[in-house]
Amino acid sequence: MDAGRTPSQTVGPYLHIGLDWLAAGQVIGTRGDLLITGTVYDGAGVPVDDALIETWQADAAGRYGGLLDDLPLGFGRTATDSAGRYRLRTDRPGAAPGDASHLHVLIFMRGLLKPLLTRVYWPGDPAIGSDPVLQRVPAARRASLLATAGDASQLHWDIHLQGPLETVFMEV
């Protein structure tokens, strides 16, 4: 039934060796006007200092794809620091009609045998009430997918792997 797919394995703790070359902390092809920061927490509430976050987003017109210097437009990669904090510069993506602006997020780390898939949405987007994915999330857990605004140039979004604030993760 699985058509011979290769099993996933953890990235382990030394992922930076192979993946840092592309972990520029800024989404490819964006101006980087906006800084998204946050902390990744494990089930004991301890910051995760060896996580990798990859993001994928549309351009301002809501389109995916394209290249800049042979690298994929709209793709971002950033690792957490020794305090479990990540920083990613980007621009606000456009969205298809009815969808709210969001980034797709994949999370890799030691202790994850396969990546976690989630999304982060922009606060205050009027389409949040109609977004077809957010609609499926129980109201009490929706906040886990919404960034909070620091100032005009900064968003904050923490990732909780477990616990009462556990982020909503999606089927891959």
Add this chain to the structure above:
Amino acid sequence: MNDKAHAPGPVDAGTQPPYLYAPYVSTRLRAPTRPLLPLPEDAMTTVGPLFGPHAVQRRDSDLTLGGAAPPIGERLIVCGSVRDDRGRPLPGALVELWQANAAGRYRHARDDHDAPLDPNFTGCGRALTDSAGQYRFVTIRPGAYPWRNHPNAWRPAHIHFSLFGAGLLSRLVTQMYFPGDPLLPLDPVFMSTADARARERLTAHFDPHATVEAYALAFRFDIVLRGAQATPFEGA
């Protein structure tokens, strides 16, 4: 959302590891505990991220270059195909690779294993698959190394692989192992995939045809990624 425990779909059925696999201790505080949200069928049909033909340089795939001298260890060719789960080759797919050196030590600030670093080995490489979906690296055979998961725990020799396929759901990070390694049945990372036939796909095979005379043995590691999500116009 369905609030019952997440039932893995037929695609998993033991052929992919679970998030929580207690023998691998780090999963206990990092695996999600709530049901995963099923996505609408059309939510993840976006193609990409894709890379262009010059995203990596030719020499990025030879891990024995880059130092003042060749690295210590047994030189190897590691090659294979990248296909989707319908058997279609994936040309232009980015393959990222990283590994320990011949002594089982990573060039990483957090690796405190008492084994020598090799000044001529960084342990990282990149390649794009060719028009037939084939990739090829030159590297050295990595060593096994101890870790703290359980008493006297050792990771079998392995090479980390990261791949980009047709879409975000095709993304794969995995590890390649060597055939006949006695550490494999003792390793909870390897054993986390319940299905023995699926686990075999993580083990490379000696490839006499790709072996280069008087230069290096070759091991073949063929990789199968999840295919692009079907659209309403496909496969109906």
